[in-house]
Amino acid sequence: MNPIIREAKPEDRPFIEEIAKLTWDGEDYLAGVFDGWLGDNFYVMELDGKVIGTAKLTLLPGKVGWLEGLRVHPDYRGRGYGRLLHSFMLQLGKKLAQKGRIEALEFATYFLNRESISLAERTGFSVKAKFFVFSARTEDFEPEEPEKVEPSMSDLTLGLIPVGWRFVRRSGEALEWIKRNAEVYDINGFRFLVSKKGTTFTPLDVGLATLKAMLPAMAWVSRERGREEFDVMLPSGVKPLLLGLRRLGLYLWDETEEPNVLVFRKRLL
Structure with a gap:
């Protein structure tokens, strides 16, 4: 029987939770965002009455369709289902364009x-930006409570601003989007942002001294959100x-001297 791709429904939750438990050692965010994604370009792939994959398109500032949440149940990987979901999202993107x-x-x-990168390159995407994502343990810092502040354009110091694992280009529209989807904190004059439910932080002033000042505040926010790592x-x-960042208590998931996050883009018009 051929799989079908359809909009996700509330009754799909058990399948989504199962896929999340089997992804990233059970650390996948998919189950946590399920309710918020329903009805918003969130699709599942169903085979023989079982949801075996997911995909999501989120509208971002600058007329960007952000692709995320592409998952295939481990028992069904290697059969081309990921390519089918990717192809479906490309067609959805073209319709929206x-x-x-x-x-x-x-x-x-x-x-x-490598699978996602290869698929992207074969379908006309190219790398437009690169970032490093580091991890840290809250126990390595003495948490310090920061002040929550209202961001302004002057706070958006990067041309491409990470908000969790989504990236928006600096603009007035992006600022308003950030106000709705993220929180900005200040600690001793240094500011950072984090998505409202996540613990992936973006310093708005990048340097060893400023990061050293911000890390205890990031640890505080993480603990408030029930996380021991961020x-x-x-x-x-x-x-x-890189050497100085490691000395501050940051570490990479896999040892590398090159950026470990790639941002891809495919122009539709």
Whole structure:
């Protein structure tokens, strides 16, 4: 029987939870965002009455269709189902572009996700930006409570701003989107942002001294959200600071001297 791709429904939750438990050692965020994604370009692949895959398109500022949540149940990988989901999302993107809602598709992936990278390159995507994602343990810092602040354009110091694993280009529209989807904190004059439910932080001032000041505040926010570990997303320009960043208590998931997060883009118009 051929699989079908359809919009996700509330009764799909048990299948989604199963896929999440079997992805990233059970650390997948999919189950946590399920309710919020329903009815918003969130699709599942069904085979013989069982949901075996997922895919999501999120509208971002700048007429970008952000691709995320592409998953295939481990028991069904290697059979081309990921390619089918990817192809379906490309067609959805083209339809939205024809309606004037988006102009390009983008997504981010880890540098060792060779299948996603190969699929992207074969379908006309190219790398537009690179970042480092580091991890840290809250126990390595003395948590310090920061002040939550209202962001302004002057806070958006990067041209491409990570908000968790989504990336938005600096603009007035992006600022308003960030206000709705993220929180900005200040600690001793240094600011950072984090998505409202996540623990992947973006420093808005990048340097060893400023990061040293911000890390205890990031640890505080992480503990408030029930997490003992957190991530920090930094632009590729920090490469010369890798040794110093490690000394601050940050570590990479896999040892590398190159950026480990790739942001892909495919223009549709």
